[in-house]
Amino acid sequence: MFQAIVSASTLRDALDSVSVLVDECKIRLNEDELAIRAVDPANVGMVDLTLDAAAFESYEADGGVIGVNLSRLEDIAGMANTGDLVHLELDEETRKLHIQIEGLSYTLALIDPDSIRQEPDIPDLDLPATIVVEGTHLDRGIKAADMVSDHIGLRVDEADETFHIEAEGDTDDVDLELGRDDLIDLSAGPADSLFSLDYLKDMNKAIPSDAEVTVELGEEFPVKLHYEFGEGMGHVTYMLAPRIQSD
Amino acid sequence: MFQAIVSASTLRDALDSVSVLVDECKIRLNEDELAIRAVDPANVGMVDLTLDAAAFESYEADGGVIGVNLSRLEDIAGMANTGDLVHLELDEETRKLHIQIEGLSYTLALIDPDSIRQEPDIPDLDLPATIVVEGTHLDRGIKAADMVSDHIGLRVDEADETFHIEAEGDTDDVDLELGRDDLIDLSAGPADSLFSLDYLKDMNKAIPSDAEVTVELGEEFPVKLHYEFGEGMGHVTYMLAPRIQSD
Amino acid sequence: MFQAIVSASTLRDALDSVSVLVDECKIRLNEDELAIRAVDPANVGMVDLTLDAAAFESYEADGGVIGVNLSRLEDIAGMANTGDLVHLELDEETRKLHIQIEGLSYTLALIDPDSIRQEPDIPDLDLPATIVVEGTHLDRGIKAADMVSDHIGLRVDEADETFHIEAEGDTDDVDLELGRDDLIDLSAGPADSLFSLDYLKDMNKAIPSDAEVTVELGEEFPVKLHYEFGEGMGHVTYMLAPRIQSD
Structure with a gap:
């Protein structure tokens, strides 16, 4: 189960931070936050993103994982004006993400998370x-x-x-x-x-x-x-x- | 005989509506309006444009037909600033169109109208x-x-x-x-x-x-x-x- | 010896006027002005530029000549904001030009002036x-x-x-x-x-x-x-x- 409403600009900032490294990623829909970890194909750069439930207008999730094409999702978020809200709802049966922005409905086919490169462990370094x-x-x-x-x-x-x-x-x-x-x-x-x-x-x-x-x-x-x-x-x-x- | 003065922005809007479908077109210089009908080479899209004599600062015409290269004419209209007036005058003998915009004179060679694809009949459909x-x-x-x-x-x-x-x-x-x-x-x-x-x-x-x-x-x-x-x-x-x- | 401070916009205007004709040029660091003369490879266009010492915030020079890559120097000047001052200082020993803009230091290797096309004589024509x-x-x-x-x-x-x-x-x-x-x-x-x-x-x-x-x-x-x-x-x-x- 996943259902959320978020401002277009917050969604865009989140997606941009990951899409500079990878084309596809897993999104963890945790109860209290949305989380993404990804590493680029050459294993040189990693990203660890979390977006607290409080960053959303409304947020309901129970810990699922979805796989998404980031540039596709960025294109959709790009259809919103700055003040617009983006409604996200996961259809568990069809494995599609329904996205609504001011009368515009977009049905996004998800990617099998198992086909996406494994999430990296971000090492806990103590840098001087x-x-x-x-x-x-x-x-x-x-x-x-x-x-x-x-x-x-x-x-x-x-x-x-x-x-x-x-x-x-x-x-x-x-x-x-x-x-x-x-x-x-x-x-x-x-x-x-x-x-x-x-x-x-x-x-x-x-x-x-x-x-x-x-x-x-x-x-x-x-x-x-x-x-x-x-x-x-x-x-x-x-x-x-x-x-x-x-x- | 054709002699007219029109605002650059009105001329540009008129030309743009036709140039998205065809590169060349016939312009009918009717007594009470300027009129263009055109169909794209694949016969899929048609345009029917009329610009009333009242849309011009001044307009004198007696029903002739000229053939024009639209992108050329758009480039010339693009030399005008938004508030500028464009003076158009047909030289019947040389079959050239004289265009004047704030001290700038442009002599445009016309195209033989007979060499341009025939104007389409726009069907009179009764759509529900x-x-x-x-x-x-x-x-x-x-x-x-x-x-x-x-x-x-x-x-x-x-x-x-x-x-x-x-x-x-x-x-x-x-x-x-x-x-x-x-x-x-x-x-x-x-x-x-x-x-x-x-x-x-x-x-x-x-x-x-x-x-x-x-x-x-x-x-x-x-x-x-x-x-x-x-x-x-x-x-x-x-x-x-x-x-x-x-x- | 050459040491000068000049506004970024004045430096950019000076460089632009020469770089439209040539990629490299000699700069004469005269006591009372900076001067550049250049001709394009086809000998069709020439430029003669002088920038008075008074155009600088400060200017000290003793008549040397340096050779520079213009596009490189334009890129550096492009790093400055409009109000910024550009500090220039010639290191005679290393034949490098030190450029400083608001905390940013750039060390530019100079070109041997003898390897640059000779400066043209601009003919003194009496045009009617x-x-x-x-x-x-x-x-x-x-x-x-x-x-x-x-x-x-x-x-x-x-x-x-x-x-x-x-x-x-x-x-x-x-x-x-x-x-x-x-x-x-x-x-x-x-x-x-x-x-x-x-x-x-x-x-x-x-x-x-x-x-x-x-x-x-x-x-x-x-x-x-x-x-x-x-x-x-x-x-x-x-x-x-x-x-x-x-x-």
């Missing part, structure tokens, strides 16, 4: 540095790195108490330095890791520009990015594996 | 259902149908007094239901026909979003779409042949 | 007609010509005291007539020349829409286009070779 940064700063650093390289470095300078988003190209280098005044919070520690820029660009696309992003970082360790949406009732954690530094 | 709907609703239904299929169904539910824009895909279905409250007017009757979505999408592109569209519909019969522009002095009727339903 | 026209009028004439031809004619009618931007296509013609009322200034003289539209379109892209453009013109002679930017402290002169008229 934590940076809280505005989404716009992160966006600026990623755009700058993209001018010179396919890789991006995230680094904390413990002495200066600064966070660096940097990239080294064949001839040119770029470095965005963010100090205490630019950051929302900084808990410095030994942290310097290199990542694939493509993945971080995709994750960044889903992060609302007004979001506060918590970055957990170590030395040649995965990075965790955490942000909230839906008035704090939607939670996204991305984890991205590091590239080996070659210098 | 008539729906008057806002252009924005039609647009929404067409966009929704486009997510799942190449065909679109238009149907009246006589019992519920509702108009349905619907489509059946391989796995997913979509149905926009418009009741009396959503419609400007409904004269219910037995009406359920299937159409090629490509044609309806093209016609829909030309319909101004604030237009009221009158839809005349039957059972497996052509649909007629009628709307006005140019402050009610321009009239467009589209007719679209049905596709055979397969169920 | 001078027209001063708003950038928007020039833009309109170029767009109109582009509808019918690959060439564009610029002509002064001495008797009517009008400036004509015109083009002859295979079947259609276009003529934008600008009289004394449309022009900022006109010093009439015998002037009628034909140019490649592609070059003029590129030059026009760089001209700010609110610029006053001074056009110097003769009979089958090159045209000179002059405009200013950066509050009158940046100066651009384009020179474009004529095409031979065939009538």
